Amino acid sequence: MKTKKTLKKELRLVESLIKKDFVKEKTISDLYDHVFKSKGKKIRAKLNLISSSQNKKINKNHRIKLAAIIELLHTATLVHDDVVDNSPTRRGIESVNNIWTNAHGVLIGDYIYSKAFMYMVDIGNKKILKELSNATNDISQGELIQLDAMNNFEITLNKLKKISYYKTGRLFEASAKTGALLINANDKYINNIRNCAKDLGILFQIKDDLLDYSIESKIGKPNFQDLREGKVTYPFFYAYKNSNLNQKKELEKMMGNKKLNQKNTIKLVANLGGIEETKNLAKEYFNKSINSAKKIRNLKIREEMIELAKIAINRKK
């Protein structure tokens, strides 16, 4: 079992493995360097390393490589997301599609995706390959379902939950599951840690949605981006559900409005319970995640998972 210090050291190894990408073509290496310039939280890689930490005999290179794969997959989806959302910034720095073009975003995303699959082949574990190709497919489905739900005021809570799971929970789940698969863990451990990670991921997404509705947040992207883009997320969903006809009209006017008044928006959504109910939902997934964590027999891993859940629910950015 690894200590915190070891985990930090390993995350640095993950980072250097990712950055060790040799392509002669200048544009490709410029794009690649830019994408990995900002470090991100690497919560998925961390999750993966925690999950694979209880077996000392395992090939250390494979552990680092698998965590790097998770980060590559995540980053590829982010780069494509920025094209999809036409987002000007990512992790506090300008997005690829902003500095270069959408075309560059699409292609460097494809480059990173295929790089991840090349690394997977190096590890050569069929179960891991299966889980990660399935997860990648589910993530794209989640994004497509979300795209389809743009400006849809009638979206159901179940659909929103499905989007949160596919878009975010799925890769968290796969991160934990593949870590456990790498060390040939037993089914009980695999299921506990994957369920814990899945709900942690959904919680993470709910918090992301909440932070988008807060004026002080610093998640590296502008506030009310979801709302401005026409995305219905939890705070809006609950507010809309609780609103009367006039309030509904007001909310509808805010959706997709690039010049919305931030203070009025937050006030209306909060008054209609949008913030409170989303917080309750976050709490619900926090509890689910903790419950799964408590079933993990390895004490250190259990504690690490509980700590991640606490970080997720308390995060301010």
Added chain:
Amino acid sequence: MKTKKTLKKELRLVESLIKKDFVKEKTISDLYDHVFKSKGKKIRAKLNLISSSQNKKINKNHRIKLAAIIELLHTATLVHDDVVDNSPTRRGIESVNNIWTNAHGVLIGDYIYSKAFMYMVDIGNKKILKELSNATNDISQGELIQLDAMNNFEITLNKLKKISYYKTGRLFEASAKTGALLINANDKYINNIRNCAKDLGILFQIKDDLLDYSIESKIGKPNFQDLREGKVTYPFFYAYKNSNLNQKKELEKMMGNKKLNQKNTIKLVANLGGIEETKNLAKEYFNKSINSAKKIRNLKIREEMIELAKIAINRKK
């Protein structure tokens, strides 16, 4: 060894396997259906089936699945290409980015890519996984290098050849190589058929570039699309190389010009030898491909490959 009739039947099986995609979400299945509505030439799937045809003992489902994977990978790159090029049509019908949005093109492309990897995992052949993940990475590199070369009048012939190989030759090569890998062929056969296919692919791309400079062509996309988009391809490259200062200026004005005069363009490029020299280059790759084909000991496969090369060099659309 399969007959032509069997090959046709198998290509139909490939098609139905691809179309057998079950997702409940309507938008996803609509997008997917649209992408696979137009059938395309399926030359890569054919190549793959020919390459894997000499071993009767092989799992038939795997043969069909592998050919489907090749088509899925190819289609995913086409869908992303249309976003990259902002192309309104593909295979004679409207592109995804045209009917829906760029965002849909990016995401359904990702969906199809990951689907291909899911199928690869089903087959479970590590060498095939390695070749196809490498090829996918090389293809994205080719596209990025091409993007970088936009409006670059000083591009070298070597760079253009690299683009043709990465963009097109690479997947042709992988189609033949993975077919041979599936049947556990010997290294000699693998090398001969992959080299043959690689040069066939480059030939295919050169012909594509030529067809873009012909007014009558019907490849399902508008003429002079490359030129209008600012892409330097072989006909332009040779014409520019052979031109004097005034002609260079004229050619430079045509590049990226959405409203160019088609007749003047073709006349200038042809007069400067752009068409003739590109045809010679095509002939060169045709000969290289035929030479590799002649080294294939299996007579039927050799003939099939030679026929494909002839189709490639003679195609009018």
